[in-house]
Amino acid sequence: MAAPGLHEILHRTRTALATPSRNPRTAVVLGRLLGAAFIVCFLTGLYSHFLQDPLPWMVFPTRPVWLYQATQGTHIITGIVCFPLLLGKLYAVFPELFQSPPVRSVPHFLERASIAVFVSASLVEITIGLLNTYQFYALFPFSFRRLHFVLSFVIVGSLALHIAIKLPVITRYWRRRDAMVELATESETVPVAEPSRAVRGMTGTLFAWIDRVPSQPSGTAAATSRRSFFSTIGLAAGALVVLTAGQSIPFLRPFTLFAPRLPGTGPQDLPVNHTASSAGVLETAAAEDWVLTVRYGETSRTFTRAELAALPQVEEVIPLACVEGWSQSARWRGLRMRDLVDRVGAPEHATIRVRSLQERSAYTVMIMPREFVRDDATLIALELNGQILDLDHGYPARIICSSRPGVLQTKWLTSIEVLA
Amino acid sequence: MNRSSSPLHSTPLRRTRLLLGGLGIALVVLGAVLFIQQIPAIRYPGVAGWLLGALVVHDGIIAAAVLGVGLLLRLAPWSAATKAIVSGAAVVGGIMALIVLPAAWKDAIGTANPTVLPFDYLGNLVWFELGVVLVAVVAVIAARNVTARRSATRRRSARTTCPGPAQRPPRRPARCRRRAASAASPPSDLRCAVDQADDPRCRRPTW
Numbered sequence: 206m207a208a209p210g211l212h213e214i215l216h217r218t219r220t221a222l223a224t225p226s227r228n229p230r231t232a233v234v235l236g237r238l239l240g241a242a243f244i245v246c247f248l249t250g251l252y253s254h255f256l257q258d259p260l261p262w263m264v265f266p267t268r269p270v271w272l273y274q275a276t277q278g279t280h281i282i283t284g285i286v287c288f289p290l291l292l293g294k295l296y297a298v299f300p301e302l303f304q305s306p307p308v309r310s311v312p313h314f315l316e317r318a319s320i321a322v323f324v325s326a327s328l329v330e331i332t333i334g335l336l337n338t339y340q341f342y343a344l345f346p347f348s349f350r351r352l353h354f355v356l357s358f359v360i361v362g363s364l365a366l367h368i369a370i371k372l373p374v375i376t377r378y379w380r381r382r383d384a385m386v387e388l389a390t391e392s393e394t395v396p397v398a399e400p401s402r403a404v405r406g407m408t409g410t411l412f413a414w415i416d417r418v419p420s421q422p423s424g425t426a427a428a429t430s431r432r433s434f435f436s437t438i439g440l441a442a443g444a445l446v447v448l449t450a451g452q453s454i455p456f457l458r459p460f461t462l463f464a465p466r467l468p469g470t471g472p473q474d475l476p477v478n479h480t481a482s483s484a485g486v487l488e489t490a491a492a493e494d495w496v497l498t499v500r501y502g503e504t505s506r507t508f509t510r511a512e513l514a515a516l517p518q519v520e521e522v523i524p525l526a527c528v529e530g531w532s533q534s535a536r537w538r539g540l541r542m543r544d545l546v547d548r549v550g551a552p553e554h555a556t557i558r559v560r561s562l563q564e565r566s567a568y569t570v571m572i573m574p575r576e577f578v579r580d581d582a583t584l585i586a587l588e589l590n591g592q593i594l595d596l597d598h599g600y601p602a603r604i605i606c607s608s609r610p611g612v613l614q615t616k617w618l619t620s621i622e623v624l625a
Numbered sequence: 626m627n628r629s630s631s632p633l634h635s636t637p638l639r640r641t642r643l644l645l646g647g648l649g650i651a652l653v654v655l656g657a658v659l660f661i662q663q664i665p666a667i668r669y670p671g672v673a674g675w676l677l678g679a680l681v682v683h684d685g686i687i688a689a690a691v692l693g694v695g696l697l698l699r700l701a702p703w704s705a706a707t708k709a710i711v712s713g714a715a716v717v718g719g720i721m722a723l724i725v726l727p728a729a730w731k732d733a734i735g736t737a738n739p740t741v742l743p744f745d746y747l748g749n750l751v752w753f754e755l756g757v758v759l760v761a762v763v764a765v766i767a768a769r770n771v772t773a774r775r776s777a778t779r780r781r782s783a784r785t786t787c788p789g790p791a792q793r794p795p796r797r798p799a800r801c802r803r804r805a806a807s808a809a810s811p812p813s814d815l816r817c818a819v820d821q822a823d824d825p826r827c828r829r830p831t832w
Contacts, residue, residue: 222692289720292687299688321680322653328679335724340741341731346671351663355656362652369646372638415696433709440713441720448721448753462749463725465742476740483737597738 214408215305221415222300225427226434229374230384231297235438236375239290240364242283243327247361249280253528254354256610259574267580270607271534274526277610278453281338281530285449287331289441293434295324316370323363330356338465338529452531466531472595475535478527478611481596484563490617495601497585501549501623510601514587516540521582527611537605538588543579551623553579558624559604562617571604571615572624582607585618687723691716706768714761718754725750 253276255263266272308314330353337349345352368375378384451461452468461467471477481487489495496507508516518538526532546557557578559571577583583606587594594600599616606614664672694715698708729746736742 224695285724288724292720295683295688296691299684302684319653324683325676325680328683329675332679333675336727336731339728339731340737341727343734346674347664347668352672355659355663358652358656358659360656362649362654362656364649365645365652366649369642369644369649372642372645376638429705430709433713437713437716441717444717444721444753445724462744462753463721463728463746464744465728466740467743470743471738471740477738478741480738 211307212305215303215307217412218303219300219305221412222303225430227297227300228388228431230378230381230388231431231434232294233375233378233384234435235290235294235297236371239287239294240368242287242290243360243364245283246280246287247357249276249283250353250357252276253280253610257528257613263574264576265574265608267576267582267607270521270523270582271526272608273610274453274524274532274608277526277528278450278530278532281334282446282450282453284331284334285445286442287327288335289438289445291327291331293438319363319366322359323367326356326359326363330360340465340529464531465529466527468531468533472597473589473592475525475533475589475598476531477597479563479566479616481600481617484561484566484617486562486617487596489562489619490596490600497602497618498620499545499549499623500620501546501551501555502625504549506549510587513540513585513602517544518587519581519584521584521605521607523582523584523605523607525605525611525614536590537584537586538591539584539586539602539605541581542573542577542583542585542604542606545585546578546621546623549623551578552625555623555625558622559615559618560620560622561615562619568612568615571613573604573606573613577606577609580607704769704772706772707765710761710764710768714757718757721753721757722750725753 253273256265256273259265304317308317333345333349333353336344337353342349377387447457447460448462449464451458452464452466455468458468466476468476481490496509497513498505498507500506517540519541520536520538522534522536524532524534542557546555551557554575555578556575557573559573561569561571563569573583583604585602586599586605587602589595589598594603599618602618603616604614604618695712698712701708701711703711725746728742728744729750732742732744732746
């Protein structure tokens with residue numbers, strides 16, 4: 206099918222790429238870890254997505270207060286761990302890129318095409334995810350949220366398809382003992398047979414040189430090489446987790462060298478995403494005549510900050526958890542949302558629409574479903590860690606509630622509307 | 626590959642494969658539908674650039690760099706353990722650089738506020754890479770000492786416990802030779818088998 210020259214080059218490339226760590230067992234071991242990581246990222250990602258864009262019938266758990274902090278922290282940590290796993294997996298199967306003939310049949314073509322989509326989508330997904338935690342939006346000629354969401358379905362679908370296609374290989378190399386026998390008895394890896402004719406010219410010289418270079422040893426040394434391959438991937442993953450996960454896991458904070466955020470920094474020792482200045486609310490939020498309007502149908506009441514502070518206050522420890530993975534617990538003081546909406550006679554099952562002073566932003570308007578409106582840990586916060594809210598944290602009043610992404614913790618409130 | 630007698634080709638496995646394959650195709654189709662729904666056509670060139678670029682960057686640059694370093698490492702006159710440590714250090718250092726450098730870049734361009742990217746990423750990366758080099762050097766020295774001590778012990782124990790000189794290669798372990806494997810009978814002395822761990826007959830799972 207393919208020209209003999211191409212066949213020759215592909216064949217010799219595969220031979221040249223052969224190393225003990227490139228075998229089906231390696232691919233299976235890394236594949237199942239990576240597959241599990243992808244599933245974890247997919248599920249935590251979907252949870253985060255639907256918290257922000259719920260389908261009409263959806264109801265979300267409001268407790269424990271650290272639920273979203275945990276799922277989104279897991280999402281980001283697992284996503285970072287995907288880098289060494291995916292690179293290792295691609296390394297293990299790299300010779301397969303040089304199959305010859307490149308296409309054997311229509312199903313073979315479809316399989317290779319689906320692998321190309323799978324690999325490409327996976328690389329893009331974790332890369333844009335990482336860059337988004339750096340807020341490196343300038344590199345995205347698209348909406349991050351939309352592409353990240355859409356690709357996740359392509360990836361998980363391709364993963365299921367890939368497992369279906371490779372299931373015989375996966376079962377054969379699933380257990381270490383069986384894999385050992387398989388690897389010893391049949392060469393599932395790259396064939397070592399000499400190609401029939403020599404390739405001349407530049408390529409020929411290159412391959413001849415590679416052939417002369419002493420290749421990786423076999424036997425125990427090969428086993429050592431496989432072990433060191435897994436150790437390397439494990440060390441890379443471990444180093445990444447230890448040095449970046451402190452933004453989500455408090456006890457790792459002292460080891461944080463590379464996380465995009467560091468809890469304990471910023472105004473009132475809490476990081477900020479949008480400052481009052483970047484949100485354009487410096488004047489409106491600090492205005493003397495600021496009032497919070499609470500409306501239900503015909504009933505409408507306004508509250509000054511002093512009037513809000515005069516209502517029964519509660520204090521709750523609630524983590525602020527960002528979609529970007531960082532989170533930090535803080536002590537919030539204010540009044541319960543349900544107490545406030547009850548003052549305009551809101552029905553038990555009502556959802557609410559919250560508006561911010563921040564204009565022309567995706568988060569100017571926030572819809573809060575019933576279960577969060579009625580939760581004890583949903584506050585109109587006026588104080589943070591014993592101090593009056595900083596302007597950057599949403600002064601005069603902000604929303605804080607349990608187990609929702611930080612982007613929905615609306616700052617600089619201006620109105621709350623009860624929707625029947 | 627084709628082993629018709631194998632239980633792998635039994636009905637339950639085929640059913641699992643069909644089920645998974647069907648689910649996979651359905652999800653990919655859902656992804657395609659969502660793609661058309663969510664991504665405006667004007668964004669297609671940008672998305673295509675990223676998807677193709679990812680393949681080019683990985684297969685053309687990262688994999689090629691790994692291959693090049695691997696070939697250079699093959700040439701180096703080092704023991705397998707040293708090569709494993711050096712390549713491991715290169716991979717760990719390389720992956721960390723791959724992940725941290727964009728943060729350093731973005732930090733240099735400027736961030737929305739001081740709490741975004743609060744570290745000196747480039748400086749910390751340099752420290753990290755120095756640490757990796759240090760750990761690798763220590764590991765290489767330790768591995769050499771262990772190897773030296775082990776081969777000394779092996780020479781000594783081989784003199785005292787092995788039944789005959791025929792099964793006791795004095796220095797280097799026997800290399801794996803499949804042709805020889807079928808001819809000879811399995812070694813009886815387990816202590817000696819340690820020296821022949823490469824022999825497929827006495828090989829145990831080691832990874």
